[in-house]
Amino acid sequence: MSETREHAETGPPVRPRGWARRHRALLIAVVVLLAGAALVGLRPWESCGAGLHTVGADEESVGSSYVCVGLNLDSGPVRDDDPLDPLEKLIKGRNDTVGDNFKTIVVLENLAPDPKVDSQPFSFVRREVQGAITAAWPKKGPPGFKLLLANYGSNADHWRVVADEIIAAAAAQRIVAVTDVGISSENGRALVAELSRHGIATIGATVTADNMNTDPRGARIENFFRVGPTNTDEARAAAAYIAEHGFQRVMMIQGVSKEDTYATTLAEAFKNSSKIPVIFTKTYDVKPLADTSREAYLRGLFSRWHNDICGARPDLIYFAGRGLDLGALVAALAGDGACEGLDSVTVMTGDDASTLAGNPLELNKDIGVRIRYTALAYPDQWEMFTADPAYPTYKKNHDNFVAEFTGTHGFPKGELWDGAAMIAHDAVAAAVEAALRNVSSDPVSVADMVRSIDCNSPVPGATGFVAFDQTTGNQLDKALPILSIDADGSVHPVDLVWSRGRPLNTEPDCGR
Template identity: 90%
Template sequence: MSEARDRAATGPPVRPRGWARRHRALLIVVVVLLAAAALTGIRPWESCGAGLHAVDADEDSVGSSYVCVGLNLDSGPMREDDPLGPLEKLVKGRNDAAGDNFRTIVVLENLTPDRKVDSQPFPFVRREVQGAITAAWPKNGPAGFKLLLANYGSNADHWRVVADEIIAAAAAQRVVAVTDVGVSSENSRALVAELSARGIATIGATVTADNMNTDLKGARTENFFRVGPTNTDEARAAAGYIATHGFQRVMMIQGNSKEDTYATTLAEAFKSSSKVPVLFTKAYTPKPLADTSREAYLRGLFRSWHNDICGAKPDLIYFAGRGLDLGALVAALAGDGACEGLDSLTVMTGDDASTLAGNPLELNKDIGVRLRYTALAYPDQWDMFTADPAYPTYKKNYDNFVAEFTGTHGFPKGELWDGAAMIEHDAVAAAVEAATRNVSADPVSMPDMVRTIDCNSAVPGATGFVAFDQVTGNQLDKALPILSIDADGSVHPVDLVWSRGRPLDTKPDCGR
């Protein structure tokens, strides 16, 4: 057969399709993933485990180019060189041994804090997880409990991802409750409200904003509870301290970000609680900046108020803002020059100051500063309660916690100083008790069981007895230590007060 007839018989040569046409489906997937990453910051190709999604991070301030947000179903790392690694390994080992009839408690926090923008430093977060572990797995406690860590990232920006993952896993994981919640913000409020709408109980530990138990429209979030105080509790305690210690010229500085409900509700609560007139108020609005850190910016801003403060000559400044911002204020007061007639003053604030403690502070320079704050908990707080007949009971409960924390789990006792482990322990202990009382493993049955933890059926905790108000979900009669921070960062007890002026009462009308 001739060459011409060959071509006629076989037709023109077939040209192979281009790569894009042959892999059209794959190309579409890649384009979709890239578009999603551009819009949301989520990078699904990173090495995050089940229930987690990778998002971009500032490697200089986080220590990783990405962090994992969502529900950590595998108890694996949530960033490169994750400093939570040893605790995640411990949690995984315990979870694997929980058996088939397990119940799950979720610990929700910003587990990968960004040093440039987040107020809670990593050591505080680590201690919260240690407290959760202590409550979930006491030496002679009920068996069959799991812990899962949930990370919503800086400012709870990825709250929707976390909510979706918790809701999706709730039935299969037999979720008892979501605990901790981290910081009070509009995002964390939205997350809690979403979980509540799906019948999932949340037990807050460190969230103190009064409006955390309402959604963004102001409606009651029915399935939210908390073991910590409210900002009204803290402001009332501070107002009492200020009045009884003879302060007469009070100034307030407040954070004014609508997103940060901790600062805004603390300011509102102090205004309504103060027994001493507030001379005037200065407000600031912290914002992420491209060219400088939040702390450096606020130092400059607070220095610009020097003449205002010198002119007012307050003997006390009430600071309604984050601990990170308080450090900037103290530095500005101490290092911006003396004020005629104002050699020293007291600065008082809320519990977020605990994130500032442990670090050296400039308190004794141009203007001497005495720093006080209302704390969530303190390891030696019951030593200020020895005269009360109830002291032995509270001290015994605390000592039992310490024995589990240091003995059963081998955590250093020095980790207790800021109260983070204590308050998260009590949130998880309440969840464990509610689950133990419940004959059902269905997550939607749990809120009613949490409500059974009332003043007649309280849970013994490290920070006192835990009992929830049946209307608000707030804790009843919370003990509030008032602490000082010295220039070397050390913390010392000043007083112990109660949110309702008395320890928990167990009479039939105790909830009123």
């Protein structure tokens, strides 16, 4: 080997251009992207803002389908093409103006319902948020309140994520209460119990299952309250209606999913309340299906029951299940052939039927079907109460709400028809009142202030006066409209009853 060759092989190596030098433009772009994302609280491989976590997404592909669960601290989108975006922007705009001396109310729901899995439609959720906004920011209301939305996903499957984020943010955000809570479920109970364990109050709106105020072990959840009725309240009202109108042959169709406490406790409450024996019961349980929707599956199942129903010849079917499921039952009853001796039937159910209303229904085909349900609220409900001396007060409170909803915030009056905005408003109104009564900004001090909202000092609401039972946390003397749904989906009032048989504050023993 020559000296020249040896020198060349043993001399200093020739260094190639480094990756950074060769891809300088790309590196600069990545740095800029990272810096920009940091300013808005996002990482570029994530789609969700502060307090939120991505689920159901391919995290390697920015822009793929995603859902954000958790506490929406930035009031940004929680899914692709989020239909709540206009309301989230409205909330963000108001939150940005409250200054440093503020208190926060959280609205907890499944903010991105999947129609293949969830029984609650998005339109119902939208109206709940509208009602919450109306209560948080009335035209002449007190300043300094923020509103944050929290999403726990389908069936509250991500309740632990939401609970952790709310607990972590409670002190810094000065959280007054968590409101709404969505549908009754075992996951929802676990979430509410966890918040209560950390001293955070929850005020349910549409959760009616009797056991929502107890934890999974059966112990009372001390910091849980609700402005809506219980299923026992609804079943008692339904049983009275059935007895009054002379129905004799009552059949029950019951959802038995262990996770859906709304259906199971509604069925149990009706059995305990009805003076007319149930002659026949059919049960169903729906699991998430990969190849078909919940509604399509149940339409097929209920069709299989046609001969059984014809044989039982009920004059009334009490349906202890979700509103979406009721739609499948009605389609099967009306469209699967005539029954000898059964020309028509009344189907009565609970408040979840409001999610079915608004959609055309074929009620007058092979078997005529009449739908009745106990509702959480109805905009014209006080017109069935005009003879009572308390009517002017209840009507005035409701009219004040409508003026704020349509005038101050410009929401369409047509959005009030199913009561979702009204009941959500009252939950937030109770939280606002508790915060105003409280001299402390510590979240753990709020529950005692909510407890002080009793029959002697109730909160005027859109659905009536709000007052809480000191033992159970349930609403006292809730007004319950009984409504019908026509073939065009329109809703009409049939009756107005009270959960304890009388309006609030008409007797000295109002707290009992």
